[in-house]
Amino acid sequence: MEIEIATIGGFEEVGRQMTAVRAGEDVVVFDMGLNLSQVLIHDNVETEQMHSLDLIDMGAIPDDRVMSDLEGDVQAIVPTHGHLDHIGAISKLAHRYNAPVVATPYTIELVKQQVKGENKFSVDNDLVKMDAGGTMSIGPQCELEFVNVSHSVIDAINPVLHTPEGSVVYGLDKRIDHNPVIGDPIDMERFREIGREDNGVLCYIEDCTNAGHKGRTPSESVARTHLKDTLQSIEDYDGGIVATTFSSHIARVKSLVEFAEEIGRKPVLLGRSMEKYSGTAERLDFVEFPGDLGMYGHRKSVDRTFKRIMKEGKEKFLPVVTGHQGEPRAMLTRMARGETPFELDDGDKVIFSARVIPEPTNEGQRYQAERLLKMQGARIYDEIHVSGHLREEGHYQMLDALQPQHVIPGHQDLQGFAPYVDLAESQGYAVGRDLHVTRNGNMITLVE
Amino acid sequence: MEIEIATIGGFEEVGRQMTAVRAGEDVVVFDMGLNLSQVLIHDNVETEQMHSLDLIDMGAIPDDRVMSDLEGDVQAIVPTHGHLDHIGAISKLAHRYNAPVVATPYTIELVKQQVKGENKFSVDNDLVKMDAGGTMSIGPQCELEFVNVSHSVIDAINPVLHTPEGSVVYGLDKRIDHNPVIGDPIDMERFREIGREDNGVLCYIEDCTNAGHKGRTPSESVARTHLKDTLQSIEDYDGGIVATTFSSHIARVKSLVEFAEEIGRKPVLLGRSMEKYSGTAERLDFVEFPGDLGMYGHRKSVDRTFKRIMKEGKEKFLPVVTGHQGEPRAMLTRMARGETPFELDDGDKVIFSARVIPEPTNEGQRYQAERLLKMQGARIYDEIHVSGHLREEGHYQMLDALQPQHVIPGHQDLQGFAPYVDLAESQGYAVGRDLHVTRNGNMITLVE
């Protein structure tokens, strides 16, 4: 059976991920993501109104025109998890394919919301939920399987396409975590089985984001211990404490909510995406929050909540808000600018359970947000966080488990591939033979 | 009562700490440390043979000639803990003073060994043990108290000299740790009492090492969780695993020993200072190691152990060795150079439960050690560590607890003082009034 892989997007950048695998007549598309930074660099761009070709030209969504070179039919569009760089282009591209979107329940729910907000295209592909561990047929001979992984959002999986020639493992966006706080640990046992069974792994497509970092990405339980330690240390403080983290990072939000209660404060989630991601997670029973946990997205209800906090006493609450990157319009930045009813006093604590995404734009914005917070007397705690992406030794362990015949580094530019290529070469792979340094729009033929 | 403070050493560098406090007729000396880096920069210097004046000229030990300006009698020499930068000059300077060395039991034991190794001077000051929480009289009106703190060595305290004018708190080398793995948590309650009682705190001398780092230093329990996570993740590996950490960091060594056993390996401690610090800690009952835990310092017995490991199977052991900074003569560096019977194979793991002390000499040596290890196929895990020194928010909490009348930043050069001064000023102190930016050899009069 012919096996071909089209590396469509996210092979020259982080963002706008998209890869297609053709096995005989059947094609599966993994991810359709958005590169938000290519949108934000321009003033006043509203993607909801834009045509896909314009967004392709901007480098914001994958250039899927290469799909016409793939001689097969798309049977499924499979986003691995609910982050924008993996689902953000579905609303612009999916309608071109007569195929369902297949994903885990939480991801499907986020895709649904994404599609709903779209103004230009009407996207009515079927949305099919499949849990980690589930499988579905792709054409007569292939099978799609979801293997459970850990990432910084819940319900993340690595899809595996089992073909007669061996499996294609699409390994983007995970951490090897044996104590992930929410959900099951990564299913390394299954990966090892896939590595050994039948024809083994024909190809492994890997996320190189942190390949240049030594050692291993710590478990979410390490971040949780760190966070607990931090909050315990300010348990006696009788003023305001505010926390921020990635809105979609439900395990972290859950820890914040729990530790808030442990130190005698009422947690409350504030900001549009806080409400969106946590509300969705709760509705789908991924997390159980206290019955009376407030979540507010609209500015009015947020401000009303802040007024209540100021009235009842800041020392009774722990608002968890958006704005960990200092984004100009996020809640924490508004608080820093004094634009909300929440008044910061000398000694109030602000906890960034996140790290700055290392790019000068973010660094500049975050710096400004912190400067404004400090002008009001706030005390800053930051980098209480672990990454969601494998580091060097995680990559080493994945190669060891899967023993793939071919490896394709992804989710980075060439500079980001470099340390992964070094690792793979040290394990016996060779560039141009079984280690494929590729670019957006390339086609790699594995079996002719 | 006249109160004067002589800032003798460690106010222009990290290393050779020494401060003297005069209260009326009585003087207490805090720390007599060695700046090892001023020794190692020269080839072939053997400090054991050297005269103190030469070591003073080299900047290696405190220039205590300023002591002659202090009109009072030294009643006690009080090292806060057993690190060389706090006790390393006792063998060169203590004999000049007719006063006992007063310290906690573990520290006293290390002082004893230090003095024993001295070849030039005969140091026969009394060595007096006092536990954290203990007190002793200094002259007719003052009292010395030891307050328990957490640091990267066990049995560390902050000494407090209670005078009729208020307390002088010598705050060097601590972390606010509520879960320190070994020993009691830092006694913040006592610090708060001292801040409120009688005349409160007249003066606080503070360790600025990490004052420029945002947030708080995590608890040792965070490093422990991180270490556990790391070792669990390689539990299935059936080859060699080697770990290194600060030899004097008994809590960390204890965690390594415990987790080694949890993953089914026999721990063994190798290298001269590994044997010295851990052996001393065990003898003094600070830590309970497994009955059959091997500790070997002499090269011959180390090599014999390595041979046994090679024979019985590397997968059965977890050697904990010296060499976390890539020091040329330490055990791990010898292993990296293939100078020991322990043979590294492809995939063997080396765990640095330490961070590189940020100075180009160390960075160069560590880089070389890692390069040599990797040439043999070793996989590196590093920075599994937390600092022993307060960061910005720890300093904030200490100022809040003690409410000192005067503050003296220490344990750094001026660049290192700068962020602490910013913090203290934000809390209402003013340089030149109650915030004393000082240098080695200065005298500060607090009460005339």
Added chain:
Amino acid sequence: MEIEIATIGGFEEVGRQMTAVRAGEDVVVFDMGLNLSQVLIHDNVETEQMHSLDLIDMGAIPDDRVMSDLEGDVQAIVPTHGHLDHIGAISKLAHRYNAPVVATPYTIELVKQQVKGENKFSVDNDLVKMDAGGTMSIGPQCELEFVNVSHSVIDAINPVLHTPEGSVVYGLDKRIDHNPVIGDPIDMERFREIGREDNGVLCYIEDCTNAGHKGRTPSESVARTHLKDTLQSIEDYDGGIVATTFSSHIARVKSLVEFAEEIGRKPVLLGRSMEKYSGTAERLDFVEFPGDLGMYGHRKSVDRTFKRIMKEGKEKFLPVVTGHQGEPRAMLTRMARGETPFELDDGDKVIFSARVIPEPTNEGQRYQAERLLKMQGARIYDEIHVSGHLREEGHYQMLDALQPQHVIPGHQDLQGFAPYVDLAESQGYAVGRDLHVTRNGNMITLVE
């Protein structure tokens, strides 16, 4: 005669410089500057309308309320050169003093424009021009002298107040430059004389901006050679070339204009501050530009010029524009956003004859500007620049020339003072004795 120095502003930051020297009954004020970054951090602040007390609270202008503690009359307000951090608060503070502003002609002209733009206060102090080398009496016994120095703006001086107790040298903002491109070299001979004559130098107040940089600041002639080399290398290019630099850096603008002509292009200066600084310099005969050199400040005339360039051919022009820091509203940023009639093509060159001021806000903005420029195909040349501030060896030479009795580090925060203090101590000064580590609002008594 009593000599006192009030370090009013710019001793905890770069910006809002202000120092007052009292000699007997007479006071001279050096600089009244603005810290622009404290203004820009807030949205929509218009300083022209604001009251000085509000600007003091914002940390934007010096808090001159300490002046009431100085028992003497202000005889002169002496800005050293025309940068905003030295003259920007004159419009807010000078009217409180019954004293002329005394400065070099170019500086006076910029002060005049500054005062003219003020909407809140009416500032009608006399504006007195005095050239480098000139002197004027201050009270019966003192004399003010201007010594010529080199900086990144023309007509900069170091004022010296000669008193019976020795001279007070106010040494802010200079480079030792023997080939400054415009104007005379720094007058080191005069500094050496001042160091030797009469009572020598009582006190030297020094600009520590670059004290932590090794070596010496290169001469402007080095930047000029570098710039020439750059432009020569693209002499054959037949598309657009655009350059940007500090608008007030007339020597650099002059070099750009000259080299533009050497490579056969017509230079043109675009942007409000380009027009302001270069126009003023030309009117005052500091620089001779080609008779037909266009300078346009208003957006309309700039856009008209761009249209002409597009029509006549980009290869015939070299626009020198504002925007070297990526400032959101500057000309180059507008070009990058495609908001001007100038269209960038693949291969067009953009020359930053400046370096990014190292602060995350600037770095973020500059990064965005470059990204936008590159999206249009522009080729970037940057850091063709030398600093206007002394580095370590320049400071060493100044101390050697002046041999001051007292030294006061300035123009930085404490972190910035640190390397200068190290240097001064290595030359025999001691903190607290003759080396004064000071803060905003302090008073230093030199002669009682």
Added chain:
Amino acid sequence: MEIEIATIGGFEEVGRQMTAVRAGEDVVVFDMGLNLSQVLIHDNVETEQMHSLDLIDMGAIPDDRVMSDLEGDVQAIVPTHGHLDHIGAISKLAHRYNAPVVATPYTIELVKQQVKGENKFSVDNDLVKMDAGGTMSIGPQCELEFVNVSHSVIDAINPVLHTPEGSVVYGLDKRIDHNPVIGDPIDMERFREIGREDNGVLCYIEDCTNAGHKGRTPSESVARTHLKDTLQSIEDYDGGIVATTFSSHIARVKSLVEFAEEIGRKPVLLGRSMEKYSGTAERLDFVEFPGDLGMYGHRKSVDRTFKRIMKEGKEKFLPVVTGHQGEPRAMLTRMARGETPFELDDGDKVIFSARVIPEPTNEGQRYQAERLLKMQGARIYDEIHVSGHLREEGHYQMLDALQPQHVIPGHQDLQGFAPYVDLAESQGYAVGRDLHVTRNGNMITLVE
């Protein structure tokens, strides 16, 4: 005609450069270099005694076993210039090929010395001198041409193999310099011609060392202006001045010699490689030094010279010595350790006309050397230097001049290739099509 390129060494590192081009039956080898860092990491390795296979295993010299796959005869071994990473393996590998070494006169002379020092192999290949601009036939249909380029050593060229299929330009190690101080400017005119003539450029192999640096590498004349400025600024100093630079950088040595004389000091060159490279350059008439310029390599004669300098007065001399990277055994490091008769005094100047090669080992050694120098009172001037390698805009200009059909990035690892690949892609090349990301030991078929 079949054209194949074997990328043998230096495609995964900087060092051990080697590339072979087969055109029909004939093969030309470009460079045979040594990766010194792979030797120095081990203690006590003496390469002179070692077998090539052992050096290949160490990664020190190119693994030329791939040459057996090339079906043709080696007609010439062509080192581009005299640096060790380009000629250092000739003594170990050249004797395997029945072909002359063809190089420019200065390079041939250095090869001769290299071969003479070899103890293991007897290398008696013909050594053929050919000047920049010269040509020689390679087989019946091809021609080898040397195009003059600028680099940090004199007499550097880029060899071009003209074949019926177009030219293969081997572009390693150059800077576009129109004012190189010694020798002719880079021959851009000839490169442009080669780009246009006949079949144009079939393939361009490029040095990516500085591809990730923005802008252009400044001309040597910029370093010269900078150096002149530095020396002028200390013209009046009446103590010791010492300078160090790359020994093989004759243009820089020449500038140092000239400026020494301009400030009234007698230059003298000290250290083994100083004598070797400058002596050779003078003998071959590449540089005219003052008739009485002393050059001493042996330790005894160096120390004798230092004694003379101390006796006659340090203020009369300017020693130019080895040791710019802080190498432990170099002359400057010996001076820093007080191991030579030259005594440094407070205020003496040390000029590093070099930059630290950015690698932790060098950084550590250089840091130690500077620390030792400063302990003796020396004042340090550093980074008075420009690189010998093209930056981004130089690469842009070369692609523009040559318009090659194929591009092969070299002289780096993959991380180093990345920015070059970005550039080439922005100019229309595509990885895997005409942009070849290769590794050591690969074969690239350009014409089948």
